[in-house]
Amino acid sequence: MTTDASIFPPIAPPQLRYDLEIIASWIKPGSKVLGLGCGDGELLYWLKKEKSVQERGIEIEESRVAACIEKGLSVLQGDINEEIEDYPDKTFDYAICSQTLQQVYEPSNLIKSMLRVARMGVVSFPNFGHISVRAQLLWSGQAPVTRELPYSWHNTPNIRVLSLNDFIFFSKQAGFKIIQQAAIKTRNKSQQGRMIHLFPNLLATYGIFLIGQE
Amino acid sequence: MSEYTQSDPKGISVGIVEKQFFTFAKKSDPLKLESGASLGPVTLAYETCGTLNSNKSNVILVLHALSGDSHMAGYYTAHDARPGWWDLMIGPGKGIDTDKYFVICSNIVGSCAGSTGPASIDPETRKEYATHFPLITIGDMVEAQKALMDHLNITSILSAIGGSVGGMQVLEWCIRYPAMIRSAIPLATTTRHSALAIAFNEVARQSIMADPNWNQGHYYNGKKPDIGLALARMIGHITYLSDESMRLKFGRKLQNRSALSFEFGAEFQVESYLQHQGNKFIERFDANSFLYITKAADYFDLAEQYGNGSLVDAFSKCRAKFLVVSYTSDWLYPTYQSKEMVKAMKKNNLDVSFCEIESQWGHDAFLLPGQRLENLIRGFLRSISNDN
Numbered sequence: 001m002t003t004d005a006s007i008f009p010p011i012a013p014p015q016l017r018y019d020l021e022i023i024a025s026w027i028k029p030g031s032k033v034l035g036l037g038c039g040d041g042e043l044l045y046w047l048k049k050e051k052s053v054q055e056r057g058i059e060i061e062e063s064r065v066a067a068c069i070e071k072g073l074s075v076l077q078g079d080i081n082e083e084i085e086d087y088p089d090k091t092f093d094y095a096i097c098s099q100t101l102q103q104v105y106e107p108s109n110l111i112k113s114m115l116r117v118a119r120m121g122v123v124s125f126p127n128f129g130h131i132s133v134r135a136q137l138l139w140s141g142q143a144p145v146t147r148e149l150p151y152s153w154h155n156t157p158n159i160r161v162l163s164l165n166d167f168i169f170f171s172k173q174a175g176f177k178i179i180q181q182a183a184i185k186t187r188n189k190s191q192q193g194r195m196i197h198l199f200p201n202l203l204a205t206y207g208i209f210l211i212g213q214e
Numbered sequence: 215m216s217e218y219t220q221s222d223p224k225g226i227s228v229g230i231v232e233k234q235f236f237t238f239a240k241k242s243d244p245l246k247l248e249s250g251a252s253l254g255p256v257t258l259a260y261e262t263c264g265t266l267n268s269n270k271s272n273v274i275l276v277l278h279a280l281s282g283d284s285h286m287a288g289y290y291t292a293h294d295a296r297p298g299w300w301d302l303m304i305g306p307g308k309g310i311d312t313d314k315y316f317v318i319c320s321n322i323v324g325s326c327a328g329s330t331g332p333a334s335i336d337p338e339t340r341k342e343y344a345t346h347f348p349l350i351t352i353g354d355m356v357e358a359q360k361a362l363m364d365h366l367n368i369t370s371i372l373s374a375i376g377g378s379v380g381g382m383q384v385l386e387w388c389i390r391y392p393a394m395i396r397s398a399i400p401l402a403t404t405t406r407h408s409a410l411a412i413a414f415n416e417v418a419r420q421s422i423m424a425d426p427n428w429n430q431g432h433y434y435n436g437k438k439p440d441i442g443l444a445l446a447r448m449i450g451h452i453t454y455l456s457d458e459s460m461r462l463k464f465g466r467k468l469q470n471r472s473a474l475s476f477e478f479g480a481e482f483q484v485e486s487y488l489q490h491q492g493n494k495f496i497e498r499f500d501a502n503s504f505l506y507i508t509k510a511a512d513y514f515d516l517a518e519q520y521g522n523g524s525l526v527d528a529f530s531k532c533r534a535k536f537l538v539v540s541y542t543s544d545w546l547y548p549t550y551q552s553k554e555m556v557k558a559m560k561k562n563n564l565d566v567s568f569c570e571i572e573s574q575w576g577h578d579a580f581l582l583p584g585q586r587l588e589n590l591i592r593g594f595l596r597s598i599s600n601d602n
Contacts, residue, residue: 056565062569062570062571062572065567065568065569066569066571066586066589066590068567069537069567069569069590069593069594070589070590070592070593071593072593072594072596072597072600073567073597074535074565074566074567074597075567076556076560076566076567076568076569077568077569077570078553078568083560086557086560086561087560087561087563088561088563091563
């Protein structure tokens with residue numbers, strides 16, 4: 001049952017950011033997706049329109065939550081670490097934590113919860129092993145400030161910087177498996193980018209991982 | 215709910231509306247109340263805006279707060295000074311768009327705004343019911359509204375929307391008639407009153423009952439308990455504001471004077487404001503209605519009634535998609551109460567969105583002009599309309 005479709009002209013989803021495009025390519029059409037720290041809902045909106053997913057999002061900032069709801073997304077305001085706990089086991093096919101893991105106080109707990117409420121998790125983060133980060137620390141001796149991690153040591157929300165290798169090592173320690181991974185070179189928020197196959201931990205600006213239970 | 219009603223600054227309005235009435239539950243088949251008592255006949259006042267579409271799938275049910283009425287938007291006559299109480303939200307192109315939706319606002323049983331309440335005539339005694347009127351609950355209000363929907367041949371509600379006591383009716387609707395309610399927007403509301411909320415209501419009721427004119431509720435042929443009702447309203451208004459809004463609105467500013475005058479007049483602006491609100495209220499509200507409706511709000515407890523104490527169980531039959539909204543400075547129904555209901559909805563796998571809107575204006579913020587709520591409601595309703 002719908003109201004007359006003609007009164008709601010469809011809004012075409014904009015072209016996705018390059019890193020989100022990779023994530024989106026991994027999501028099966030019609031699946032149930034939880035976006036953790038979903039921002040203004042760019043990815044969820046695209047997935048809803050283009051892949052007919054059933055979306056849920058959690059975001060802490062009021063204006064961004066509002067932006068999501070205004071787009072018609074199901075998003076609730078709150079802390080991802082607390083809000084994720086209310087969902088029954090395996091409610092979702094995917095729990096996506098895009099560029100937020102580096103801001104989480106207890107990443108291991110969050111990943112555990114992601115793999116409890118969803119069959120698979122998607123995690124992406126800026127690569128702290130990137131050559132520009134290494135070069136800055138080597139040449140200036142100061143904490144690196146990059147396009148991907150643009151804050152100074154004293155005001156950064158990114159309290160858990162990590163490299164691609166760190167995450168791979170962590171997966172073994174924490175006991176989850178990496179199903180698929182992408183090392184990409186793209187600028188912050190850019191729609192352009194490319195895959196890095198050679199020396200990913202040195203040359204990729206971001207890493208994206210599809211993870212599941214061991 | 216206070217009287218902020220103002221005309222749309224852009225002059226956009228649904229135009230002239232008409233208050234309509236529906237009477238049901240004849241004496242032989244009265245409305246069975248939760249208390250066990252019966253009531254009949256029952257009249258409900260209601261108003262509609264917009265046009266019902268051919269498959270009757272664009273119905274929005276607006277439910278009003280404690281002191282509201284069916285007059286949600288528009289004007290009764292071209293000379294009315296003020297439009298309906300949610301005129302800023304309901305109209306062509308507005309958050310609740312009357313070009314798209316058929317919007318119904320139903321008054322509540324117990325009210326004094328056209329529906330059967332304590333000021334109505336009891337057909338048995340041919341006198342006002344007064345305090346012989348049975349105690350009513352939020353559930354009873356919803357049962358009466360259901361009868362109205364049946365009368366209008368409406369079997370599916372696209373969205374039930376209401377703030378405060380209106381939000382309680384929204385939640386009650388979702389639990390009682392899960393198959394009928396496709397979505398719901400409970401605003402600045404709660405699944406049960408806190409002790410603080412009950413306490414304020416009780417002081418307000420006591421101030422009415424302590425007025426000698428109250429006369430055990432039988433005042434309809436004499437002087438009315440105006441002082442008690444005005445006082446009750448003043449107490450209510452304190453709970454609708456917030457520390458911050460009072461500081462911003464009044465601070466310690468004096469009313470029509472530059473220095474303290476060492477007397478018991480309304481010297482501070484906040485005193486004068488509350489007295490003004492009290493005095494305006496007695497012109498339009500019945501003291502007994504105030505007693506009954508506040509009592510219904512105090513009794514309201516979804517977990518107790520539908521979940522044996524568990525709010526998760528209480529929502530287990532719900533199917534609606536929800537948008538829950540709270541306000542940062544609402545100390546009558548603080549955000550933690552909204553979060554509790556959101557949590558229970560999530561645990562039931564219900565589709566729920568939640569936003570805590572930043573506002574200084576306390577509980578009544580949902581009635582004030584603000585783009586945020588309007589945009590949220592517009593987007594949410596659009597998503598429901600596009601579903602399926």
